[in-house]
Amino acid sequence: MNHVARSTVFVLALLVSTICRRPGTLEAREPITPERVAVLLEARDWRSLAAEIESREGRIESPVERALLGHACLALNRNEDSLCAFLLIFGDADTRGWLAWADAFAAQRPHLALASYFKGDALARRSDWNGAVSAYDQAIALDEKLALAFNARGVARVRQGKDREALKDFQQAYKLDPSFADARASLAVFWLHRKGAKGALQAAEEALKQAPELTLARVSKGCAQFLDGDEAKARDTFAGAIKGCGAAFLARHNMAQVLAFESSILAGTDAKPGSTLTSSQLLSLTRSQIDRMSPAQRQSTLNQLDWGHKWNRGWEMAGNIVNSLGGKYGKAGEFQLLNVGWLETSRRNADIFANKQAMLSDFMSRRGENPFKSNPGGIRTEDLKDGFHDRSKFPVLAWFGLAQSTDLPSGVTREAFFSLSE
Numbered sequence: 001m002n003h004v005a006r007s008t009v010f011v012l013a014l015l016v017s018t019i020c021r022r023p024g025t026l027e028a029r030e031p032i033t034p035e036r037v038a039v040l041l042e043a044r045d046w047r048s049l050a051a052e053i054e055s056r057e058g059r060i061e062s063p064v065e066r067a068l069l070g071h072a073c074l075a076l077n078r079n080e081d082s083l084c085a086f087l088l089i090f091g092d093a094d095t096r097g098w099l100a101w102a103d104a105f106a107a108q109r110p111h112l113a114l115a116s117y118f119k120g121d122a123l124a125r126r127s128d129w130n131g132a133v134s135a136y137d138q139a140i141a142l143d144e145k146l147a148l149a150f151n152a153r154g155v156a157r158v159r160q161g162k163d164r165e166a167l168k169d170f171q172q173a174y175k176l177d178p179s180f181a182d183a184r185a186s187l188a189v190f191w192l193h194r195k196g197a198k199g200a201l202q203a204a205e206e207a208l209k210q211a212p213e214l215t216l217a218r219v220s221k222g223c224a225q226f227l228d229g230d231e232a233k234a235r236d237t238f239a240g241a242i243k244g245c246g247a248a249f250l251a252r253h254n255m256a257q258v259l260a261f262e263s264s265i266l267a268g269t270d271a272k273p274g275s276t277l278t279s280s281q282l283l284s285l286t287r288s289q290i291d292r293m294s295p296a297q298r299q300s301t302l303n304q305l306d307w308g309h310k311w312n313r314g315w316e317m318a319g320n321i322v323n324s325l326g327g328k329y330g331k332a333g334e335f336q337l338l339n340v341g342w343l344e345t346s347r348r349n350a351d352i353f354a355n356k357q358a359m360l361s362d363f364m365s366r367r368g369e370n371p372f373k374s375n376p377g378g379i380r381t382e383d384l385k386d387g388f389h390d391r392s393k394f395p396v397l398a399w400f401g402l403a404q405s406t407d408l409p410s411g412v413t414r415e416a417f418f419s420l421s422e
Contacts, residue, residue, distance in 0.1 A: 031065055099122040099126055102122035114139070120156070121404070158190060189400050
């Protein structure tokens with residue numbers, strides 16, 4: 001497992017382990033009965049269902065109660081809570097337990113649409129996408145206005161590779177309940193899978209209007225910004241999502257990808273046509289050197305300084321975020337080991353690039369040159385980003401809110417992650 005993957009998994013383990021431990025850490029609690037669940041579902045009283053599970057003595061250890069709480073929170077737009085609950089249903093024992101309960105619950109209540117919906121979710125967590133779709137079909141046949149089922153069937157159809165049908169389901173879920181934030185968040189992830197940055201950005205922003213704290217939608221928004229070519233906005237968006245449960249893992253991983261992309265750009269500027277100085281020369285740039293340059297060379301150098309400043313500020317921000325997480329979760333020493341050297345270097349270099357940029361801008365202004373307009377003869381940031389680099393080499397990740405099948409970086413498994421939180 002590589003350095004980024006190890007540290008990424010460690011962050012996720014710390015975050016989720018603060019929510020719930022694996023079975024055996026605390027005394028068992030009395031579970032909510034199927035009969036009581038059915039009464040609340042008949043009334044569509046998600047708020048009471050969540051409250052009854054959360055108010056019981058002890059931690060929520062049962063995968064059934066985690067699933068029930070996750071769906072209640074999802075329906076209530078408590079998306080961070082739903083994600084935490086769903087992420088803690090993993091492994092064969094958990095998914096089998098949830099499926100056994102949901103299958104029996106649906107068999108005893110064939111006319112309850114939400115019972116079939118639960119069965120579909122349980123099958124999806126076993127990666128039985130065909131079975132899940134059939135169960136969701138049954139739920140929709142019983143209640144054609146059940147937005148939750150349309151949204152979930154859309155996710156399952158994405159996994160089946162049936163994108164056209166999935167898109168219709170996500171749109172129908174939103175049409176039935178415009179206040180249901182996860183329907184828009186799911187659509188954002190759908191468009192990201194299709195490399196549709198514009199559609200993903202629009203859907204993510206609509207989801208955030210309904211649920212401003214929906215961090216998975218914020219992650220999707222950052223992914224869309226990155227794919228659309230705006231690394232600076234993507235970094236800011238990911239920084240705002242580094243909190244809560246699983247979304248913090250995604251945001252930090254994605255920020256690392258954006259920074260790696262920008263690093264590859266800066267590292268390659270010396271060999272690109274029109275560049276005038278190496279990175280080390282930029283850091284030691286003098287006024288006399290500027291005076292000997294042509295206007296085109298000065299514009300090229302100004303653009304390189306601007307990019308160097310942004311890149312180093314990005315690394316500085318990432319380091320500060322990692323250290324703040326480390327302090328919060330009691331592992332500051334281990335996190336700081338990752339930051340020694342590059343954090344201080346990035347901060348120092350960002351300041352130097354900013355000072356050199358100001359010096360060059362002032363010089364150009366005094367000469368009557370416009371430092372804010374790129375010279376056609378010089379190198380531009382846009383040329384560096386789009387002309388020479390492939391974003392597909394720096395994959396960013398987004399999850400559906402149901403978290404039935406979560407994508408992780410190469411070499412990282414959910415079992416490996418959770419073993420760190422034991």
